[in-house]
Every structure is written in C-alpha cells, then in structure tokens.
Amino acid sequence: MKDVKLLLVEDDPLLGESLHQALDRKGYQTRWVTSGAEALASVCDESFDLLLQDVRLPDANGLDILGEILKAQPRCNALVMTGQATVEMAVRAMKLGAFDFITKPFPVDVLLLKLERLLEFRSLEKQLALLSASSTACSSIVTRSPAMRAVLDIVAISAASEAGILLMGESGTGKELLAESIHAGSARSSGPLVKVNCAAIPETLIEAELFGVEKGAYTGADRSRPGYLEAARGGTLFLDEAGELSPAVQAKLLRVLEERRSTRIGSITPHDLDFRLVCATNRDLASMVASGRFRADLYYRINTISIRVPALRERREDIPLLVAHFIECHGRKQGKKIQLTPDALDALLHLGYPGNVRELSNIIEHLSLLFAGQTIHERDLPIISAVDPHLGTQFEKFTIGMPLRTAVAAFEKRYIMRVLSAAGGQKGRAAEILGISRKALWEKLREDTPADGM
Numbered sequence: 001m002k003d004v005k006l007l008l009v010e011d012d013p014l015l016g017e018s019l020h021q022a023l024d025r026k027g028y029q030t031r032w033v034t035s036g037a038e039a040l041a042s043v044c045d046e047s048f049d050l051l052l053q054d055v056r057l058p059d060a061n062g063l064d065i066l067g068e069i070l071k072a073q074p075r076c077n078a079l080v081m082t083g084q085a086t087v088e089m090a091v092r093a094m095k096l097g098a099f100d101f102i103t104k105p106f107p108v109d110v111l112l113l114k115l116e117r118l119l120e121f122r123s124l125e126k127q128l129a130l131l132s133a134s135s136t137a138c139s140s141i142v143t144r145s146p147a148m149r150a151v152l153d154i155v156a157i158s159a160a161s162e163a164g165i166l167l168m169g170e171s172g173t174g175k176e177l178l179a180e181s182i183h184a185g186s187a188r189s190s191g192p193l194v195k196v197n198c199a200a201i202p203e204t205l206i207e208a209e210l211f212g213v214e215k216g217a218y219t220g221a222d223r224s225r226p227g228y229l230e231a232a233r234g235g236t237l238f239l240d241e242a243g244e245l246s247p248a249v250q251a252k253l254l255r256v257l258e259e260r261r262s263t264r265i266g267s268i269t270p271h272d273l274d275f276r277l278v279c280a281t282n283r284d285l286a287s288m289v290a291s292g293r294f295r296a297d298l299y300y301r302i303n304t305i306s307i308r309v310p311a312l313r314e315r316r317e318d319i320p321l322l323v324a325h326f327i328e329c330h331g332r333k334q335g336k337k338i339q340l341t342p343d344a345l346d347a348l349l350h351l352g353y354p355g356n357v358r359e360l361s362n363i364i365e366h367l368s369l370l371f372a373g374q375t376i377h378e379r380d381l382p383i384i385s386a387v388d389p390h391l392g393t394q395f396e397k398f399t400i401g402m403p404l405r406t407a408v409a410a411f412e413k414r415y416i417m418r419v420l421s422a423a424g425g426q427k428g429r430a431a432e433i434l435g436i437s438r439k440a441l442w443e444k445l446r447e448d449t450p451a452d453g454m
Contacts, residue, residue, distance in 0.1 A: 217266020
C-alpha cells in the first residue's frame with residue numbers, strides 16, 4: 001500500500017488515532033485531519049487516492065465537504081463513515097460520488113477489508129484501459145487469466161497456418177471471438193470471414209445454405225446462388241456448433257474438404273473452393289464419434305489443432321475485469337455508466353455462470369438499463385429477476401432460507417430504496433411513485449435504517 005495516499009477526515013481523537021495507526025500498519029500513506037477546513041486545505045496541497053471521511057464534522061456539513069473534495073479530486077475514491085446512517089444520507093453521498101458507506105461502530109478489520117476491495121476493483125479500470133489501448137471495440141478479448149492467456153498464445157501461433165482448427169468449450173465462452181482473432185492473424189485476413197451457426201439453420205436448409213443452389217433445383221429456387229463455402233473464397237469459414245450437422249451433411253462436407261471442390265444442389269458443375277476452416281462446438285465430439293453420431297474421418301479432418309476454451313468459472317480472476325469492460329461498453333450505449341460497490345462485485349464473483357461470459361454481459365446490460373448512471377449495491381442484484389427470470393434465479397441465494405415475512409420485507413426495502421434513488425432522494429416524489437403517503441414512506445424508512453454500509 002506504500003503508493004496509496006489516503007486522506008482521513010475524523011474529528012474524534014480516539015477513533016482518528018486508532019484508524020491512523022491501523023492504516024499506517026497496513027502501509028497506507030495517511031494524512032489525518034479533524035475538520036472540513038483542514039480537509040479542503042489538504043486537497044489543495046496534494047493528490048489522494050482514497051478518502052475516508054466522517055459525515056459529522058465540527059465546522060461544516062460533512063456531505064458538503066465530501067462534494068467539494070471529490071469535485072477537486074474526481075479520481076479520489078471515497079468511503080464514508082457515519083454513526084447515523086439513513087437512506088436519504090446514503091443516496092446523497094452516493095450521488096456526490098462516494099464509492100461505499102460504513103456505519104459506526106465497525107471493526108477496523110472490516111474497514112480495512114472494504115478499502116482493500118475498493119482499491120482492487122478500482123485498479124481494474126487501469127488494467128482495462130491498457131488492454132483496450134489498441135482497440136475501442138466491445139468485442140475485444142479481455143483477460144488476465146493464465147488459462148485464457150495460454151489459449152490466446154495457441155491462437156496466435158496457429159493463426160498463421162492453414163490447418164483446420166476446432167474450438168471446444170461451453171456456450172458463451174468466447175469461441176466466436178477467438179475465431180475472429182484467428183482470421184485476423186492469418187494470411188487471409190484481407191478476405192471474408194463467413195460465420196455459419198449450424199444450430200440455427202433448419203436441417204432441411206443447411207445443405208443448400210452451405211453448398212449453394214442452382215435455379216430450378218427445387219420448387220422456390222427461382223435463382224442460382226452460391227453457398228457459404230463459395231462465399232468464403234480467399235478467407236475463413238467459421239462453422240459454429242459443428243456438432244449439430246446431420247450425417248448426410250457431414251459426409252458431403254468431408255468430400256468437399258478432401259477435394260476442395262463443391263457442386264451446388266441441382267448442378268453438375270463443380271466450383272473450386274479456397275477457404276480456411278475453423279469449427280466450434282459445445283459438444284463432446286470425441287464421445288459422439290465413439291457412439292457413431294459424428295464421422296471419425298471428418299472429426300480428424302477438422303481437428304488438426306484443437307483448442308479448449310475455459311469456462312468462466314475456471315477463470316474467475318477475469319470476472320472483475322470483464323465487469324469493468326462491460327460497464328464501459330453498455331455505459332457507452334446508455335450514455336451513463338453504472339458503478340458497483342465492492343459488495344456487489346463480490347456477489348458477482350460467486351455466481352455459477354452456466355452461460356459464461358455472455359451471461360455476465362447480459363447481467364451488466366440489465367443493470368445498466370435499470371440503474372443507468374447509479375451505484376449498484378448487492379441488495380440491488382435480485383431486481384434482475386423481475387426483468388429476466390433466468391438471470392434472476394442466480395441471485396436467489398440472497399433470500400432463500402428466510403421466513404416469508406422477512407423475504408417480503410427485504411424486497412420491499414430494496415424496492416423503496418430503488419425508487420427513492422430514481423427520485424433523486426425526494427421523498428414526496430418517491431411516495432407518489434410508490435402510491436403511499438409521505439408519512440407512510442417516512443415510517444418505512446425509519447424501520448429500514450440499514451445496519452451496515454449503504
């Protein structure tokens with residue numbers, strides 16, 4: 001922590017001294033002040049990475065000081081302390097730019113953990129900027145995982161060859177992005193990259209789509225048209241979900257790969273082909289070969305180089321970086337970026353992700369739509385289930401096991417805070433949206449005063 005400069009604003013001498021010593025032991029470069037005036041003077045003298053501030057100050061409104069400090073140093077990350085946490089105070093602190101909230105009294109270890117997680121999460125923005133320096137596209141591959149870096153090394157080496165490549169892995173792991181990288185790194189990069197999702201084309205049409213059709217070949221064939229194999233001339237043909245090909249199409253594709261020529265349906269004239277083949281599948285083709293559901297000779301033809309793409313649960317160290325990446329991408333679409341508290345990020349780190357990276361992208365997209373420009377807390381995550389039940393089921397662990405009354409109260413609390421935040425902290429407007437009186441809302445807020453951080 002020796003490079004991390006922290007401004008501690010706390011007027012209680014006992015607590016201030018205790019925190020100062022604890023922060024020094026952890027290696028933070030800590031400057032401790034006891035008033036708003038001293039805090040403002042400090043940010044004029046030097047820059048800080050972190051701000052740890054009490055909202056109760058002897059000479060000024062702590063939230064006003066917070067706003068002034070973050071206005072002067074927008075890159076500083078603030079953690080707010082208070083002994084009297086209210087929903088209204090939390091909403092205002094977050095709108096001013098505070099990253100997290102902790103309620104007194106608190107164990108020093110809990111505070112230090114929050115600071116460490118805050119630093120780790122915020123450092124991801126720098127890593128993301130470095131990874132994205134060469135490209136602004138949201139389709140770029142983002143990773144710091146050794147397993148995924150090994151995959152990228154194989155991709156870089158094999159891209160220069162003409163060998164057939166088989167990408168294996170679960171749906172949503174990024175096989176299509178890797179196929180794009182293979183094409184971009186090959187001698188055929190100036191040619192077309194033709195993508196075919198074999199699972200999305202009906203079995204009755206896949207042959208015509210791949211090999212092409214001559215006019216009059218069958219009813220409805222009113223013109224001649226080339227298939228995907230011809231369209232990929234000079235470039236790369238990417239067959240996604242190749243394990244879904246029927247036995248008849250497998251046999252015809254094998255012949256084409258051996259002869260490098262194909263004949264359109266309804267024609268006797270063959271066409272020369274010139275493409276590099278990359279296939280992908282989420283199925284176990286070796287087992288399908290053993291059971292007779294996939295041709296062994298075709299399997300070995302497309303499997304000159306095989307690359308297994310790890311599932312997201314096998315590269316969890318990538319989740320924070322991917323979260324930051326998708327926040328940037330979806331924030332660009334919405335015009336406003338969301339921000340996640342460390343608790344929310346920690347919750348995302350522990351999901352199962354059966355849909356892998358694609359599922360994580362969808363979660364961040366939903367949050368970006370629902371909470372555009374706002375700070376997301378762990379308690380906000382279950383609201384996704386109201387939009388997409390499939391995604392929302394992963395967040396059930398936050399409530400399952402509670403008595404029904406407790407679960408309903410927890411949902412009501414989250415919803416009230418969501419509405420209050422959307423109303424900019426205006427209780428009258430929030431009460432109107434909720435369909436209750438201002439007095440009823442005030443009573444609910446008093447009941448729902450949080451026990452720890454907002």
